[in-house]
Amino acid sequence: MREPHVVRAPSIKPASGLPAAHETHGEPRPGVSQPRLNEPRVAVDVDIPSDVSQIERVVSLVTDLCRDLSLPKRHYTLNIPVALSEALSNAIIRGNHEDPSKYVHLRATVSDVALVIDVTDEGSGFDMRDIAHDPTSPEDLQREDGRGLFLMRQLMDRVEQIHGPHHILRLTLNR
Amino acid sequence: MREPHVVRAPSIKPASGLPAAHETHGEPRPGVSQPRLNEPRVAVDVDIPSDVSQIERVVSLVTDLCRDLSLPKRHYTLNIPVALSEALSNAIIRGNHEDPSKYVHLRATVSDVALVIDVTDEGSGFDMRDIAHDPTSPEDLQREDGRGLFLMRQLMDRVEQIHGPHHILRLTLNR
């Protein structure tokens, strides 16, 4: 997904680095023509030290981008900042255990159809399906923790995991 | 430089996708250790339709990023917006001849040492060394055009070309 920044000319195929409507998941389907771009399509990559004090600034960076690309206001004032903070703090604290030798990588792409955010950590991962308790239930309402995944699921259209050499949490918010 | 957005876990090596101090140009040197990151390091990729009306919003996107990453104010109010506008309008008008089937690609990376912006167009390129006239000379002062490269050179620390399958103009501004 990332490669050394070498002096080499990229091939310009619109959207080749960015998800098109039909390829937000999985490999691009051969033979499916690329939709015409009428708007800039953007991908941002951020390497983040495993330090929670970095979260606020990384969140601003993504929300400013979303504002510049004319996403709905509510998305960049509520849905994205809250869900992204959750994903980043889980990656930094639960995934990387705040180990300063480890990094969290964020990749956010904005296309005409959706914002997709991948948050990658260097931890051993977990299984999201195990986290299904309801923090709004009377038993849990007064608990201090356990609202992170719940909020991401409430505020995003999709929350998914990708298990590979590194753990990735993918948040998708349709436009 | 860009690849299809497939579901695949990236390997996390800090700065592997982004230029470190010693590798802003050329291949990363093997055996040179990566400097420790204390700040988020950011790369943004934008596919831009060949339409000058897109310039303002793409410029905001980059200047907002630079503000969020605490670059000096003057950089994101003067140097970057002006130089980047020049690079984009040259790429759209001179490079792509405003052909709607062509795109301009922007890649901006911010590290602790510099902002590096690559603007790639689908035109046949030109040789920057041929453009050496001085638009501040009395003969040229009243000309309407011919100030683009001059301004980029004045406002950036380095302006370079990369000739490959596509024409790339690289702007570097040290922090």
Place this chain on the structure above:
Amino acid sequence: MSFTLKKQGDVVVVDVEGQLIVGNRQELKQKVLDEVEKGERKFLIDFAQTGYIDSSGLGVLVSLSKKIREHGGELRLADLNDDLQTLFELTKLDTLFQISDTRERALEGF
């Protein structure tokens, strides 16, 4: 990002400027607990100047509320904008706190 504590009558009013998130929630917690230690019992957090709150920020509000109640006091909230109101509704925390539209209204009934 900063927290300002002011006494209005017998109520400690806390202004949250900016975000209330994992990076700074301990600071809020400590500042309020220090006041509880000193004997204060009525607390009002005013969110008029607050951006967003994450789950750990919400968690701190829940735990402070509990701690203050254990000391016979109360924590109330005021001035949630639409986004924050939504956040409290999503998490049903709007049922746990007394939430007022304005600081004045919150102080009146306290």
Place this chain on the structure above:
Amino acid sequence: MSFTLKKQGDVVVVDVEGQLIVGNRQELKQKVLDEVEKGERKFLIDFAQTGYIDSSGLGVLVSLSKKIREHGGELRLADLNDDLQTLFELTKLDTLFQISDTRERALEGF
């Protein structure tokens, strides 16, 4: 981004809100030339609300100035912030235009 033209005395004052760049400079050019066509001769462009200007924006200022001079008129500029002042100095265009600190000062001497 918008251009507003107002008559103050015998001077046409143009406010440039936002950027003056390749995407909108033609609009400015046309608006001013229309006024020249109608017989106006004194023009003042006020940059108090302007963000940045690119080389094509500078180019339009140069060509408008020339055109207005050919008709026996003059184009003056006012209210450049530090960034814009630097831009005019870099390009030596500060030697081509009469530039005033404020709109009032520019109008006084016109």
